[in-house]
Amino acid sequence: MPKQVWILIIATSINVTGASFIWPLNTIYMHNELGESLTFAGLILMFNQGAAIVGNLIGGTLFDKIGGYRTILSGGALTLISAIVLTQFHSLVPYSILLITMGLGSGVIVPAMYAMATSVWPEGGRRSFNAIYVAQNVGVALGASLGGFVAYYSFSYIFWANASLFILFYLLVYFTFKPMEKKVDANAYSTVFSSGMTIKNKKSFLALGFLSIGFFIAWVAYTQWQTTIASYTQDLGIPIDRYSILWTINGAMIIAGQPLMKILTRWITSPKTQIVVGNAIFLSSFIYILKAESFAEFATGMVILTFGEMFVWPAVPTIAGSLAPKGRTGFYQGIINSVATAGRMTGPAFGGLIVDHYSIHVLFIILALLLLIPFLSIFLLSLAEKNRNRQRSSRTN
Secondary structure: HHHHHHHHHHHHHHHHHHHOOHHHHHHHHHHHHHHOHHHHHHHHHHHHHHHHHHHHHHHHHHHHOOOOOHHHHHHHHHHHHHHHHHHOOOHHHHHHHHHHHHHHHHHHHHHHHHHHHHOOOOOOOOOHHHHHHHHHHHHHHHHHHHHHHHHHOOHHHHHHHHHHHHHHHHHHEEEEEHHHHHHOOOOOOOOHHOOOOOOHHHOOOOOOOHHHHHHHHHHHHHHOOOHHHHHHHHHOOOOOOOHHHHHHHHHHHHHHHHHHHHHHHHOOOOHHHHHEEEHHHHHHHHHHHHOOOOHHHHHHHHHHHHHHHHHHHHHHHHHHHHHOOOOOOHHHHHHHHHHHHHHHHHHHHHHHHHHHOOOHHHHHHHHHHHHHHHHHHHHHHHHHHHHHHHHHHHHOO
């Protein structure tokens, strides 16, 4: 890989490590430290992800207008200022507001980082996206594992660690990213906002809609591990530093499991089959943890969940890309990215509401039932693809 891609990988890892000091512990902090309900904690996280969606749209648009360097600096400045203020003010109201502004700043950064990766290494193809994806998981593994140990002593130290890493990220961007600017093609990445909302091929878009339904459900289920399950492990007496190890397992498995996934995807060549297999594994993880009470059982559940993630997450954008009409790849990827963020946005509030009014076990049962929907969505996707291909063939003939 080119030197510039390695710089982007390092910067991404630092940025995500900083964010990962906080995001796995959000619900624990709001529920167990600030005494708020899981529903309220979920709502704040929903606003955080809503701000990230807005930030993604702004970041993509700014990238087209002012370039990646200034876009990333703008988003980085917002997250950095929020993180520094958070070190001094982290009672309920400032914490909630700053969490939202950090979501906005992070959202601005993400599309520009992906755009720069693909632009400085255009011949890398999907490898440039995969490089950033792996870098993100390195950050998750480091941040989540270290964050739990730091929080075990004091949550105040978490806020300082978070701010320190955002400072490091900002300085790295400031001193190393500008030379990459001349290499960047502004059309390398486009968002829903910058591409416009015009639907040019209704059959392809219908197929994308079926894909999106299942993807949304998968993310709603996945976010419970970051929110309601996080708080539940505390209720069971599992120390916070041990909960963070679950995300270390997740990140380490994704990184170490890449060679295995290459072998498995040689056998499972269809991305739709990958999603079916991955969703079945997702479903089994929630059935398994219905009776989980010990750290070892939750760790096993995380291992199962991560295997499912490794099948589903890469397959969805692959299908979206194959569905996209010529010149609309960015638009379709923007839709899928927004669907994922919408799942992360609504999942915490949905889970918190169920647990507050019923129980965590009722939530697991509901999620298991909801995870039957992606199987139907893949079936409908296949039908829609056949219709689209039939239409194309008739036009050709």
